[in-house]
Amino acid sequence: MLTYKIIACDMDETLLSSDASICRRNIEAIAQAKAQGVKFVPCTGRGFRSVEGVLKTLNLFDEAGQYVIGFNGASITENKGHRSLFWDPIPFDLADRIYRKSASYGLCMHIYTRDTVYISGVTPDEEDFLRGRMAYVPTAEKTLDFLRGKEEVCKLIIMHTDYSRLQEIHAEMKPLLDDITVSFSSNRYIEFMHKGVTKGVALLKLAAMLGVQPEETMAIGDNINDIEMLQAAGLSVGVHNLNPLIRQYCSVVTDATNNDGAVGEAIETFVLK
Template sequence: MKYKIIACDMDETLLSSDATICRRNIEAITAAIAKGVKFVPCTGRGFRSIEGVLRTLGLYDQADQYVIGFNGANITENKGSRSLFWDPIPFDLADRIFRRCCTYGQCMHIYTRDVVYITNITPDEEAFLHGRMGYVPVEAEDLDFIRGKEEVCKLIVTNTDYDYLQQIHAEIRPLLDDITVSFSSNRYIEFMHKGVNKGAGLWKLADILGVAHEETMAIGDNINDIDMLKAAGLSVGVHNLNPVIRQYCDVVTDATNNEGAVAEAIEKYVL
């Protein structure tokens, strides 16, 4: 199979643990792009927050190159940051979820199209985000500070105790009929509009580009990558994957994210 789109997760997949991209990955991605393959970051972050990644890969402001952001809520062409798809959470619903989650007293992220706001930032979360993503610290217990100004496409509650995040999920389930819930980075529970996920984003981009779904490859490591792995023609898990997602991977690399796992997949199945 000739794969025409590679959809690739960022944290713990493309990025090394220090938030850099290893030389092996850069060289393999560059070679794939030279063959006409679309290398598409498929991330929970927004387009603006991965500008450094795009520059490193030579994709910044490039025409006919794309990013799937906010777990599929946004598809952007890199040239001129042209938005092709945008699906935020209805604002009043986002506000209700945010107010309810604030009662847990945890660090929370509020993702708008261009800005990430964070409440109750902890030293651990600050260290994790260093070099990965910029943000604006705020003190807020509701979303009135952006009402009428910005739309919210994702909310996150942060805690490294997965069971605690599952407890939050169970307790606020009555609010989530129109919401997609996912988990990522072994520290986040994420709330997006219903139907938003990385797999839907991958298929939508493939349809825009006229690429058959079976001509796509997905590379990931964690729970929020499951839909993308299920959607792709070839699903690749990196060696350091969360064991929960192993069943959704056609293959698993020998290399970890620190050893060029993405390059290994590209070398084997594209180059």
Template sequence: MYKIIACDLDETLLSDDRTISKDNVEAIEKAKELGVKFVPATGRGFNTVGGTLKDLGLYDLENEYVISYNGGAITENKGSKLLHFEGISFEKASELYKRGLDYDVCIHVYTKDMVYAYKYVQEEKDYLAGRMEVTEIFDDNIDFLKGQEIVKVLYMNTDYQYLKGIENDLKEIIGDLDVSYSSNRYIEFNHQGVNKGQGLKHLVELLHVDMKETIAIGDNFNDLSMIKVAGLGVGVQNTVEEMKKECDIITKATNNQGAIAEVINQYILGTN
């Protein structure tokens, strides 16, 4: 019996219109009734997922959890209690920010409570509308963040090959970071060893659950670490083609067609 479902949000649980399908909500509720924990696992911060938690009946509940910042934080929903946090140094964030100025990218800097964006182009504003609040900045440095805990830095460009080229350019400064890709638009820089897979491992240890009793569901490369460590690693139908072979199964449904309900019905409820 699976005890934990760790599930990506954007392009996985959430439809393209940023809602959760009725089929998904009902299936998740049935899994919860059987004692299965449904754990959102997102690259975004905990403070951006309140609406999703409310839709799922998980808001402000004890013994329910969120893996956020790509595994950089684990939070208990009740009282937003932070149980685990691991970010990057200000010096590293500042270096990434300054190097990012040389590229055709929107730069995001995440603190525990806020996301700051440089070159905040309209395309990115449209994509993030309804997902999270962002503060636009215009300086060529982030000295105003000295003394604050910084979670991660990311660059946005919808050309994946362009982002891969940046990763190659920055080899000398990102060797001590965990680099991942998400949403077909981001290259993300976390602290070394920080990823969703490690986040799931931390949660499993916290709850004294066997990793074999977990399901991980996602659609992009920042989900791959948890998909590979989970007892059952699932890619939704719209998963990035290059990583489908790394998944144990691929759903028939996309994120717009109730992919999470498909997984729960088959592997938790046994109704498929």
């Protein structure tokens, strides 16, 4: 059996249970993989600061030689000392144009900077979804002028629970998106990152930094923003509760859902000897 040296793992609806906790099966399997020298790399749409609680639960917090891929691939960070290895924000004026257009829809929006998430128009449903997952700063700003010269923006999000509406918004905004990567996640978000930013590109970049071959990587995910990561990895694993649109990109699908240890099952099957 091929030895996998990096496990790139999505968080929401993959590593995390529906209540944002991590089940014991996942924790134990990750610990055993780490003991064998495997790098367990959360690969998430969130930033490093938003995953510190997860790292503490997994005993990866402030660990040298362990990493997080954040903002769907816009950042790579070594856990020890929060050391930035890669950072690719959206050019500020472009981010501002996209945000202004997004604000015209009157929907909930996220603004991601390196260390802070700002959210405007947060709904009760979105507040419930984010509870236990991510801290944020409310804002009513309709432009990004309040961040100009202070913080770089690496990701913007529009939230709507109707996927067809998100697709309509995507079509309407296409004239602005030549230098932007677009993805969808959690069955509620359309996400905008700088062109070329994907989880898959970041996984291969991290593997190259560590001298790991692409075929020695494993990716675990559940949704559309995981597609490039699944395509890049040597082994692509979908969790049982995956979005059906990504099934074709998965070499295997677990029997377990995110609530019963899908990540643990994948590690037990393909990593632990």
